[in-house]
Amino acid sequence: MGACLSSQSTKQSHQTRECSKGSSAATVKIIQADGKLREYKEPLQARLIxxxxxxxxxxxxxxxxxxxxxxxxxxxxxxxxxxxxxxxxLACAHKPLKLHDLCDLAIRASSVIGNDGGEILSADSKFILS
Incomplete structure (x- = not known):
């Protein structure tokens, strides 16, 4: 985990809802390189992201x-x-992770997941990292 943090989508509108503590257990959770949490309420293929x-x-x-x-x-x-x-x-794909990298990712995950700071999205929602 680390310092190395780093859809075929149609023209449908964003369908975002606020997270509630009980609702996020059954979602796909994606922690972006910028530290934001995105949650999807239904299964989706990796290629969408x-x-x-x-x-x-x-x-x-x-x-x-x-x-x-x-x-x-x-x-x-x-x-x-x-x-x-x-x-x-992609620059991190061929770099072996060190202990401090794993710790950084774990901290990032625990801070956003425990914070209810994400959005629950439908699989047709679009987002792009800046």
Missing amino acids: TSQNPSFFLCSSESLSIDSCPPQVAEEEVLQAGQIYFLLP
């Missing part, structure tokens, strides 16, 4: 380990509700 963020990749929080490069989620993989994913810059 990565196509809108071409210089980033998704990785599952469960697949991160010390001295290993963060494994990229395959474009066709369906992101799972209840899981936390990180959107990281």
Whole structure:
């Protein structure tokens, strides 16, 4: 986890709602490189996120380990509700993670998830990192 933080979408309107403490357990959680949390209320393919963020990749929080490069989620993989994913810059894809990187990502995740600071979106919602 780290200092290295880094859709085929139709023209449908954003459907955002405020998070409530009980509602986020069954959502796909994506922590963006800017530290913001996005939650999707239904399953979606990774390509929906990565196509809108071409210089980033998704990785599952469960697949991160010390001295290993963060494994990229395959474009066709369906992101799972209840899981936390990180959107990281492609520059981090071939850099083994160090302990301090994992700690940084864990802190980032715990601060936004425990904070109810995200938005719950439908899979057709569009967002682009700046």
